[in-house]
Amino acid sequence: MNVHDILIIDGLQYVNWNRELFEQAKRGGVNIIHVTIAYWENKKEVTENIVNWDKKFNDHADLIMPIKIADDITTAEKNGKIGIIFGFQNCSPIEDDVRLIEKMHHMGARIMQLSYNNQSLLATGCYEDGDSGITRFGKVAIKEMNRLGMIIDMSHSAELSTLEAIEISERPIAITHANPSSFHDALRNKSDTVLKNLSQSEGMLGVSLYPFHLANGSACTLEDFCNMIYDTAELMGIDHIGIGSDLCLNWDYTILEWMRSGRWSLTPDYGEGTATQPTWPKQPAWFENNLGFQNIIDGLKATKFSDEDIKKIMGGNWYNFFKSSFTPLDTINNG
Amino acid sequence: MNVHDILIIDGLQYVNWNRELFEQAKRGGVNIIHVTIAYWENKKEVTENIVNWDKKFNDHADLIMPIKIADDITTAEKNGKIGIIFGFQNCSPIEDDVRLIEKMHHMGARIMQLSYNNQSLLATGCYEDGDSGITRFGKVAIKEMNRLGMIIDMSHSAELSTLEAIEISERPIAITHANPSSFHDALRNKSDTVLKNLSQSEGMLGVSLYPFHLANGSACTLEDFCNMIYDTAELMGIDHIGIGSDLCLNWDYTILEWMRSGRWSLTPDYGEGTATQPTWPKQPAWFENNLGFQNIIDGLKATKFSDEDIKKIMGGNWYNFFKSSFTPLDTINNG
Numbered sequence A, B: 001m002n003v004h005d006i007l008i009i010d011g012l013q014y015v016n017w018n019r020e021l022f023e024q025a026k027r028g029g030v031n032i033i034h035v036t037i038a039y040w041e042n043k044k045e046v047t048e049n050i051v052n053w054d055k056k057f058n059d060h061a062d063l064i065m066p067i068k069i070a071d072d073i074t075t076a077e078k079n080g081k082i083g084i085i086f087g088f089q090n091c092s093p094i095e096d097d098v099r100l101i102e103k104m105h106h107m108g109a110r111i112m113q114l115s116y117n118n119q120s121l122l123a124t125g126c127y128e129d130g131d132s133g134i135t136r137f138g139k140v141a142i143k144e145m146n147r148l149g150m151i152i153d154m155s156h157s158a159e160l161s162t163l164e165a166i167e168i169s170e171r172p173i174a175i176t177h178a179n180p181s182s183f184h185d186a187l188r189n190k191s192d193t194v195l196k197n198l199s200q201s202e203g204m205l206g207v208s209l210y211p212f213h214l215a216n217g218s219a220c221t222l223e224d225f226c227n228m229i230y231d232t233a234e235l236m237g238i239d240h241i242g243i244g245s246d247l248c249l250n251w252d253y254t255i256l257e258w259m260r261s262g263r264w265s266l267t268p269d270y271g272e273g274t275a276t277q278p279t280w281p282k283q284p285a286w287f288e289n290n291l292g293f294q295n296i297i298d299g300l301k302a303t304k305f306s307d308e309d310i311k312k313i314m315g316g317n318w319y320n321f322f323k324s325s326f327t328p329l330d331t332i333n334n335g
Helices: A019-027 A043-059 A070-078 A100-106 A136-148 A159-168 A192-200 A222-236 A253-261 A290-302 A307-325 A329-333 B019-027 B043-059 B070-078 B100-106 B136-148 B159-168 B192-200 B222-236 B253-261 B290-302 B307-325 B329-333
Strands: A009-015 A032-038 A064-066 A082-088 A109-113 A151-153 A204-207 A241-243 A247-249 B009-015 B032-038 B064-066 B082-088 B109-113 B151-153 B204-207 B241-243 B247-249
Touching (some): A032 A043, A204 A222, A204 A307, A222 A307, B009 B307, B032 B043, B043 B082, B070 B082, B070 B307, B136 B159, B159 B192
Parallel strands (some): A082 A109
């Protein structure tokens, strides 16, 4: 099975894009990418990021296009363009204002994490000791995101907050980029309880290729990775798993410092790294960049997945999920 | 004992000040007032509030002066002016930036609550169901406030967060305006555990006269109020109790809506009120405004407090607490 013959959707990437990298992604067969446009950015800063993306859409109109509604995914595929979905890894762009959710939706945001490692105004992050669950503001925000058709993403959130988000949200939620804790025990990975509740509510998991989420880190084998997908499919069902590579490319260390320390810390926080190894981890040799998707297809094939299942994992499941998730509630309710 | 013969310090008021109200406060014998300049205000909004206060200090220089250092309290008293201490009821003015704590200190803020009813980035509020305790950002913020000499106030925070703040802070903290839950069971009042830990760490409680914090609300008698102070002194020791009246004057309902709902709710949140009784509660007849302090002195006297103890409660304890709290740590450490 060739990467160019099936729909490939990546549930999260954080890349410092330029023309060469868009071209590489196209050669690698990627159709749709959920791109991160905020970690700690506030309203003003995220607006600047969106304006910068406008310039990219203009300069590289032959290669990329924005995804705002489900039909855009089909349009992108038909025209051979990479579809770009805007997402926030944190709720910082809405600051303390629930009405900004709709404004951010107008500007194109379709996915928002309720917290990023730390406590936010909406939910607790996975690096905190305590976990207050979904806050009062968080409950209002979830309702508003449900109404608009903005996906709730709990990738960097803590256990109780994640379980409550699944419970409170009237629409299925996503963990766009994380792996099961049973595969590799890390604060960022997810318990079987979370994964089961996620799939039972028709939610989606994007399995991650970020070395800190992998057994044996950068040395993780393709076989182990695909076996993890197999085990996760046993747990969650094949229809609830996609790829969320968490591919980070072309950034220097200062960006990783921003991701980890934002403005909340006076000294560097090393996050998943350490003081002696603070910088970006090395990607596994079989997934160094967007040319690696063929390897994953081949690995899944070797793990005895059927062609139908491989299609689901590589993009079919995300397609169905995005299609139903991006529709505003009033459109659904009014037929 | 006359109100004009002793030091009167109010641990918190929220008044829409004008010349008449400053004059009334002076007639009432108040020397020092901790005034609220933020509930949900962000950096820009709180700066505007501070600029508006600059105008007040200019226009009413014969009546009021700002308190920035401990010695200012003595200066204010000596010159017959009301000393004004700036405080935030929430950490919203520092947004997501720990370095803004020092900037706010430069602008005059001397007291900051770590959360206001809801979850904040630093701590959980008393209206939330869960309580994550002091967050990662909160720990950094407490250290920074300790360094600068900015008082940590947990009046509107949740139980675990408050206990952790007492534990984590290297300097005594305050609950500027609340009562014991044993006197009146309300989300805003405090457990015996909190009050004991507060006093054991040399912290301060300001007892509140806001009707929602009082047994029998607006109908609370002066005798019951003073007996509550007596019982609280038994629990905490006489040196850890002051007045924190929470006196709210001259505001219309829209301000109460702002205090309760900020920007986080799409519908009115009624807080301590109800949909049928949404507006400001009526003050007890014996403490309708800043002329009521003499009644409290008389009430304490009738409750068999000694003159020395009454002086402590009415201002002496706050004076000692502010004096040691406002000194920056490096000044203390360098002698």
